[in-house]
Amino acid sequence: MTSFVVRAPDAAGNPIRGVPMHRTRALQHALDHEEWESVDELLDADFYRYLATEPAVLNRVFDALPEEWFDAHPRHAMSAAIAAAVDRPGMVLKRESVTAFRRWVESQPTPAARDVLGVQQAELRELLAHGWYQNASRLVDGILHTIRTGPQCPQGLGDVMPSVLLRCGLAKLLAANLTAAAECFADAVRWGTLTEEHPLAPYAREHLALVHALEERYTDAVALLSPETPALRRPGTLQYHYEPAGILARVLISTAALDVDAAAEQLQHIDDAIVEGDLGWVAMHARTRVALMRGGQWDLIHRINTLLATGSNRTSPETIAGSVLRADLAGLYQSVDDLRAADSVLGSAGLLDRPGSLVIPLARQALLRGKPKQALSLLRQNEHTRPETTPSRHLPTGAVLYATAELAASGDVSPTTLQLAATAVNHHGAYSALTHASRGLRERILPLTSLDSTAIPEPWSYRDRAKLTPREREVLAALHAHATINDVAAALHVSPNTAKTHVRALYRKLGAHSREEVLWLGQL
Template identity: 30%
Template structure:
């Protein structure tokens, strides 16, 4: 589209052309003519030599800014479109954004970038409305400074309403940055005369000196004065043009069709003629838009190759939005729906969501939010839309489950609102369909995923597992031709479904879903996020080979800075810790969680805790770890993920093993009788307790029943078979023991899950190793030959302490001498001495420190 005839300002064009500084900053208030000047300056340049980026909304993140630069470079022919799209995906993964952009530009446009020496026009990057960066302005400024150093032929022109650090006094004095301020941009008397002569009414140029004087040369005020002269023929007055310009422009527009068009189209930040026609209900918009641009009320800006959109000057749009807010509610709602839908169709989901929520069009907002997540699944892990979601009333959330999920996640991230999260999760948890008419496969998949994730967040793991099965049925109904539309959303959904299936002990279905998610991941970052689920779920299940194979899909270079220690890599860390446990690298397993923020707060707490419990069991810290986990489970609210689930059962089973290792069978007892749908997880601890109680026959008899319990993983079943083999050897049944070991080895493989070997008392493990040697089974011999620490001593309290002895030992832990204990308990020293002698004998110790350590391990200091 051909733009308007703009007034050339040679003195300012000369400063832009001078090229002494690669970076030029135009810093002046809105209406100063910054953008018009730069548009006029770049207009003669050939296609493919200008990248124009206008920032449309406030608080633009650094990565979004650079993605916009690369996207527009593709749209405007500076870069090949496919190369630009690939680079956009790379932005969030690279730690050096200027190098990424510089490499693309210098590699593609060597001739253009070296224009100073070749005669070509240098490449120009225009950053319009830089002030919208807000918090990320400093980071982008540093990027721009480095970019121009990396690209010697590149010119960067920045327009901003505010000051910017990039144009610091030091840099401008050194000539690194050319700064044009409002004083530079102000029209001189000669320029005002030229403007009035070219574009004003006949005779208007005679008022140039007066108009320049009363407006201070402020561009938009001069334009308003020109229109006032044309309308009334009056002499210029002396109002405060700077403060009244927006109101003046609005009043001037009120006389005709231009006002009605601006009033109808001011809601979106920009629009095309098709949207203008929809919003106004008339096809006669092109001429009016041309007049608006001619009169300085707006401008056409690049949007895509061969396509531009219209954007009003901000002061005018602000004034007109106030008028639009007084329109009838139905009129406002219609405009918002059309604007949000148009932005949605054109891929600007974020602005569409802002418009829809701001206008309370929650049905549109629900669809746009689903599309937001579909286009960027990590949206649900950030706080980007928490403010908008918080403004959506509960009645609307109940109708649009995607919005309710977003609100619940926002509350869940903030400790102050954590308690309110359940209220919002219940909404998508209760969704049963059907989806809204016209919903895309991706939007329907988003609804299923919202239900699955919400049920899990509510601790309803069985229901979440069943909902995951229903979601998989929907995935299977998506036609092959539509699969590419849900690629990364499909990967995100499948990994969430996989985790719910795993927590419901549907282990094979979970592993299959995780591997299927890998095939749907279309970007390296998405592939990383998905592959770690396959790593974690396989390692927890005990399939170490499959876990290591999944690790091969993880690209270390594809992580964003800090992500390797974040929630998105939690299952990757857990999986690696489990693999280290199976190699008995216990200290390294604990170190996997160093500096990880998700340790205490993520829904993966049960599996993370399971790995730590086993590492500390092997490091000789069974009692201390048992107390720590017991205290965590006793808190209200409890840690995430501790409602009845496979992970929760695994933690409680491991806690029973810790108490057994510490010799406290009393504490272990209730855990061994745990009522859970996932009782297979507790089966190894039950067998261990029988072995320690000297009941190998009973252990062997109960083996079939324990093995058939629901809720087993490969790992727990292998542990049951191995403990059963130990019981068989205790009852002189080497053939049975060998058969059980063969079955265990077939499940996990030679280098598979074997941390459960720590459950075996040293004598039992030695007998199993001897059996493997006698059998000549090299694979079994290697499997059992791991450096297993001696964790299970088999010690049991010889006789229970009496209530009085428990009181004495508790006082002994608080007071340094027998005399102090006697005084505290109002007993004689001889009585205390007698009690202590009995306590020493029962605990098998002979010193004060030893008795206190043993009392802690056996939980004898807890009040009864």
Template identity: 25%
Template structure:
């Protein structure tokens, strides 16, 4: 298999095309797939496009060079190539490397990131355990293997491991004849840094990538969309004056590029920071409907987290809690969205339990650690406690970096005022400059109810009598009367009709499923039940 000689690859493919034998064309294209892909992309794709489907089915590697593959993979025909074990035993080490690479990319195309990770690990194991001469050549494909493994890890949300792969790809790319190698690795590293909130590192990587030659045809879309997504995330987090220009450079919501979840994240975050949750919700749903999203991917984490944030901002807490409870595999972005939802709904024990759990996670990114500090401060203020002076100092130090302006735009005005109260002189001036032009919402203190009281309250509109409520919950009428007495006292009313009106105004009416979700989320680390909403 020819993995590095683009001149030989071109000559062999041109001879095969001249012969007119489609079987020969397919075999030659497979044998030279990587140099053709990197250096003669337009010839490769135009050749593969003309081959009959039945022939391509016999040579699944050719799907890698078919321009319809990414589109079909996310819509009607998932591309998930498998190989018979007997056939695998007849393949050379180079052929197995390339086929594993194509499997990893193909499953990623199809939205099955969990399976793509399996092939990424398999390719990693082959690199470590199986010595192959072609990988040890400076003009070999090893840089591309590490680049695609890193891209798969990034698609799975594992940005720290992805950065290690991109670093290796970049170092190998410096030695490669492939002129795109270093630029591709740099721009993907920039995106990983931007996702983590390491904005200075992301900016530096983008600036260095721009010093390299423009990408070739096979990589121009990947390079352009990656650099645009990284730049957009940086601009959104800093809320810069050119943020709208950066977002205008993003691909459409239905892009087939790996970067579509990051583009969605930038769009949704900006709209939510500008208090336009309805538009954010529309953007999220359009992107969600346009792609196959499976659990275990950064896409599923982005969609769940931004949906919860948008619904929370719209006042639809019930649906937001349903999404929180239905997410089979919850990523850290979703967990922080659940904390925000709990804070908005005055379910402070849920928020506190999640903040404590995440505080012990050593893999948190800089952005997530900043969120943890802000959310803990929000919790202190919401519970009526005095904001700790050291917490105010931490927030000041984060604010003056300019990297958390978006986060600061999403916290309540009361928290900003409490931080300012602890600052003076130069520190206060710096903090005011960091929060200048940001619009904050006013936190409303809602009645704090237990899960049992929430159930009884939500039954009032549908159950006509106390006896009916008791029957529905399989408890005694006296228990319901006691809960109603406590409920009316907390709501400041004395009748069922008044309670329903107050509950509607404060968005306290919930469904049974939502209460079950809150119950499940409010279980502490030792499986001890926490009384949700009780100080």
């Protein structure tokens, strides 16, 4: 019989890539005729393909199999446990199933690589479900070592590897190692396309696209995604667990293209399961980007504060979720001109210093306070001590901020800095980076970009650089040292009315509205 791959609908009627038709018929035939040894061979070769494309047939097989058959075939007892776990968040397996399977694997003189990986992946699922991301990342290192050392028995690896590597990539992503995450997802794509395409290969591409989008490589992300947004799968399917990455990647790409309407429409597909899942922080990150362009910042400020207060270790400052959400929160506060609140957020103890995440809001904060030289210094930091990472000022947003700071500090921007910013925006399709440009920079950079529209949102209003005169610094020092206007006047050797005039002028120059704010804005 000729082997060919079909596009069969799933339970919701959506076309998905299936296992070769002759294997599907073979499994149904083996089930109908109770040919259990044939079932053994078919599941060994294509369990995850059946789980993705023929879950109903697979469940009928497991329901029909005698209990003693599972005792003689522990691998398929584990497979049945995996199929049952599809209905649970994180697909966490029951502890007794994992324990029984681990004992069997450890009893083998030379365990098959797929079985060792099965035990490790079950443990990985549980670590991720509890939010123990660093422990999960260390376990992934062990899993990758198992893969690299060359299995004694490669049978069935083509079927299980896309699932294993997808889970490994997710663990690395949540542990803030985006480079390792991208490598895992790329390997999942390669394993999933060695022969006929594995049904999980498209989801591996979407996860890789999400990593690219989080790192502002939107053009690369677009190349990995299908041109049409796929219909959503129903809960209780394998696809339902994997599809959030593609949905979120598409939202981030739309915001990068300044297509806020498309992004808002795509956000409608984000349900409670996504918000409460491993990638819920990306959903909130996407909503923040839309709010910064369209409005509604205060709603997001309250939602993020609630999430940070209730997220426990999943959103602690040293996690990627916690660092991204706090950077977003700072950006929202900056957009409503509450720089003191932004400063407090950015000063969170233990905040993860991931390239491009913390530096950007810190540099933007410096610009908003009229301190462009400080912004330049922040964007140049770590270039020599961390040569393995792309400098923040070479990323699209960092490049635009750097050009803005250079223009504010010197009154001009060098051709090299301007070209770096323009080419970074064009090459990566990161047009949202232009929202970080001052009006003066926009006049210079827009002619160099391929952006059709000049209607760019302006979430932030940068202050002109405040240059205090020696006398103004004396007034500031007196305000810092004395609580009353009479004491300030005495320190300055002027009358109280003259002191009031000096203080009011200082307020206007710094854009302050209170004594506390003028002291904060006037810090060197």
